Amino acid sequence: MNDPVAPERSAGTGEPGAGRGASAVRNTSEVPIPPTSEADGKPSVVRPGDRIFKGLATGSGIFIVVLIGAIGLFLIVQAIPSLRIDQANFLTSREWSTGDVHNLRFGILDLLLVTIAVALLALVIAMPVALGIALFLTQYAPRRLARIFAYVVDLLAAVPSIIFGLWGLFVLGPVLTPFAKWLSEHLGGIPLFKQGNVLIELGGTIFTAGIVVAVMILPIITAVSREVFERTPIMHREGAIALGATKWEVVRTTVWPFGKAGYVSASMLGLGRALGETIALTIILSSTIKPFSGSLFDGGATFASKIALAASEFNDPKLVGAYIAAGLVLFALTFIVNAIARSIVAGHKEYE
Amino acid sequence: MKIKRHGAALGLVAAGALLLTACGSDNNTSNGSSSSGSSSAPAAAVDCGGKPKLAAEGSSAQQGAMDVFIQAYKAKCTSQDLAYNPTGSGAGVKQFNAGQVDFGGSDSALDATKGEVDAAAKRCQSNPAWNLPMVFGPIAVSYKLSNVDGLTLDAPAIAKIFNGGITNWNDPAIAKLNSGKTLPDKKIAVIYRSDDAGTTDNFQKYLTTASKGAWTQGVGKKFVGGVGEGKEKSAGVSQAVASVDGAITYAEWSYAQNNKLSIAKIDTGAGGVELTSDTVGKAIDGAKIKGTGNDLVLDLNSIYGSTTAGAYPLVLATYELVCSKGLDADTTKAVKAFLTVAATDGQAGLKDAGYAPLPKAFQDKLLTAIKAIA
Numbered sequence: 086m087n088d089p090v091a092p093e094r095s096a097g098t099g100e101p102g103a104g105r106g107a108s109a110v111r112n113t114s115e116v117p118i119p120p121t122s123e124a125d126g127k128p129s130v131v132r133p134g135d136r137i138f139k140g141l142a143t144g145s146g147i148f149i150v151v152l153i154g155a156i157g158l159f160l161i162v163q164a165i166p167s168l169r170i171d172q173a174n175f176l177t178s179r180e181w182s183t184g185d186v187h188n189l190r191f192g193i194l195d196l197l198l199v200t201i202a203v204a205l206l207a208l209v210i211a212m213p214v215a216l217g218i219a220l221f222l223t224q225y226a227p228r229r230l231a232r233i234f235a236y237v238v239d240l241l242a243a244v245p246s247i248i249f250g251l252w253g254l255f256v257l258g259p260v261l262t263p264f265a266k267w268l269s270e271h272l273g274g275i276p277l278f279k280q281g282n283v284l285i286e287l288g289g290t291i292f293t294a295g296i297v298v299a300v301m302i303l304p305i306i307t308a309v310s311r312e313v314f315e316r317t318p319i320m321h322r323e324g325a326i327a328l329g330a331t332k333w334e335v336v337r338t339t340v341w342p343f344g345k346a347g348y349v350s351a352s353m354l355g356l357g358r359a360l361g362e363t364i365a366l367t368i369i370l371s372s373t374i375k376p377f378s379g380s381l382f383d384g385g386a387t388f389a390s391k392i393a394l395a396a397s398e399f400n401d402p403k404l405v406g407a408y409i410a411a412g413l414v415l416f417a418l419t420f421i422v423n424a425i426a427r428s429i430v431a432g433h434k435e436y437e
Numbered sequence: 438m439k440i441k442r443h444g445a446a447l448g449l450v451a452a453g454a455l456l457l458t459a460c461g462s463d464n465n466t467s468n469g470s471s472s473s474g475s476s477s478a479p480a481a482a483v484d485c486g487g488k489p490k491l492a493a494e495g496s497s498a499q500q501g502a503m504d505v506f507i508q509a510y511k512a513k514c515t516s517q518d519l520a521y522n523p524t525g526s527g528a529g530v531k532q533f534n535a536g537q538v539d540f541g542g543s544d545s546a547l548d549a550t551k552g553e554v555d556a557a558a559k560r561c562q563s564n565p566a567w568n569l570p571m572v573f574g575p576i577a578v579s580y581k582l583s584n585v586d587g588l589t590l591d592a593p594a595i596a597k598i599f600n601g602g603i604t605n606w607n608d609p610a611i612a613k614l615n616s617g618k619t620l621p622d623k624k625i626a627v628i629y630r631s632d633d634a635g636t637t638d639n640f641q642k643y644l645t646t647a648s649k650g651a652w653t654q655g656v657g658k659k660f661v662g663g664v665g666e667g668k669e670k671s672a673g674v675s676q677a678v679a680s681v682d683g684a685i686t687y688a689e690w691s692y693a694q695n696n697k698l699s700i701a702k703i704d705t706g707a708g709g710v711e712l713t714s715d716t717v718g719k720a721i722d723g724a725k726i727k728g729t730g731n732d733l734v735l736d737l738n739s740i741y742g743s744t745t746a747g748a749y750p751l752v753l754a755t756y757e758l759v760c761s762k763g764l765d766a767d768t769t770k771a772v773k774a775f776l777t778v779a780a781t782d783g784q785a786g787l788k789d790a791g792y793a794p795l796p797k798a799f800q801d802k803l804l805t806a807i808k809a810i811a
Contacts, residue, residue: 182659182661183659184655184657184658184659184661254676255674255676259680282666283666284626284666284681286680286681287626287628287666287667287668287677287680287681289668289677350447367631367632367669368669368673369676371631371666371667371668372631372666372667372668373665373667374663374664374665384633384666384667394631394632394633394669394736395632395633395659397497397524397525397527397528397632397633398526398527398632398633398658399525399527399528399552400527400530400531400636418518
């Protein structure tokens, strides 16, 4: 991928002194304004720096597109042979039995539902909390305190996910058990809280997993939202204050409308992270043969955790293909989520 | 700017510390290093030397034993070392056949139908590869049930528990095996391995062989019983059983011990057999070998189906895959030295790590095979 960049760079660095000297002369004699704009239809001056930077930037852009395309292509190529011999319906079957490579039966419905359930629960918990933190840090907290706080929140992002997993299994799970039991006993009438397909005592439920993942995506949403809120034009805020707005009204009338799109985009970023979370979920979620019933107290496996649980014993390309097919769906799901995030951001001109 | 830099440094340090913790908590299987007690095995003549750092890869079920062997190897042959990468049996076979490691570790012998035997022979310069069953790890049917200790089960009962045929602890089938014990009217919570594991495969093979038709679900590295819930790795299932009364699982011996779980005795026809090194040794002694010559492939049915009084039948055998010939002299010398140490001095610490030491007769067979490697 460096190929398109390298020649450009060597050409540029070949005569840096000469180039600069020439353009400096031209600057004073012909063009009074630095030649950055393409105004007047005149051919603009191109300096080595321009060429290098353009090359690097274009190269990076192409690189990422090619990379993602290659990932997608790899997944498809690897998945197709297994998909063709799949004895169950890949999209609607809840079955996942890959023990016998001559009779592969796998479908992703349960994986998809559990993945979405965990990610949504995490998002529902993390979004309001992250919004609160970001607003506190940018609007309410004293400057110095805000800075320290921001570091602490960012530190959460540096905790490896296996730590979150172990914490969820050994610490949080047992703590949540009485609460989860209370919920399923008293609110069992609501489908969301009905008795699930695994033991609540063990804590290997979507409920526990969702809360742990919420903590994991919190720093991402907070960090991005904070940056956006901080960039509220000072004029807007001062204008509101001058009109007699209270702090809450300032937030509501200037910060929120300005930062809303950024906040949603940050949440989508967090959602993408939640969808792909692996190790913590392999540790926390109890797997089960029973289908997902729509309760928060169900167990199961997400795309990523299912792959991770089986990865150590992969010994047949067809078997691997089945899991790669699942990975492909996750890839598509993440792609859709990100596309939604982009379109939300693009729909708000004030953010651009 | 200054504060920012400090913050970054602080973050790095904290992240580093957490990473280290992560590494530490993942490898809690080996307590072998603490057990370098007196060696009961005869001090063998070991020809140290050769390649200073061997590499092996494969079955995670034998990782704990490998740690013990490596300690013994380092003590016996100073400046020699071996790195064992517990990536799973599938990876072990693959890496061995690809010539990436000096020997492989696997829960099952090389499979001719999958072309593994041919690939291994190719790797060994057209010499056969041998399967040497060096590590025997008993699988404990471990449970937690308040006020019930020393429960006895037989293979059909275990099979029915793990496929949903028996759902309550006071089921007549269990009561019959435990006369004189009061069993609570409690639901059995079955916990199985959610990850693909050789332990699961062996457990299901055992049930297929020994349960007299009660287990019809089949075998494989995935649990196929159809009941209960899965937890990741041996540590996960053991921890889960420890936290719920009425739960039962299958796990390597060391995990049952470390989590202080009760271990069921297994009745093979002559009363409950407790899981001890002696009872496991007896089962290994009764094992038949179906490989030819020095290729010591075990006939697992002879262990699982054992009805010998006092033999604990639920034993997982893991192999070392070695080239009988064809490696360079340096590597061969070191591999032989390592395996010799493992089969002799290395046996001493095995019990504490949850494995069964080799009985004398079997040890002699292995040593003969190791000597024959050229």
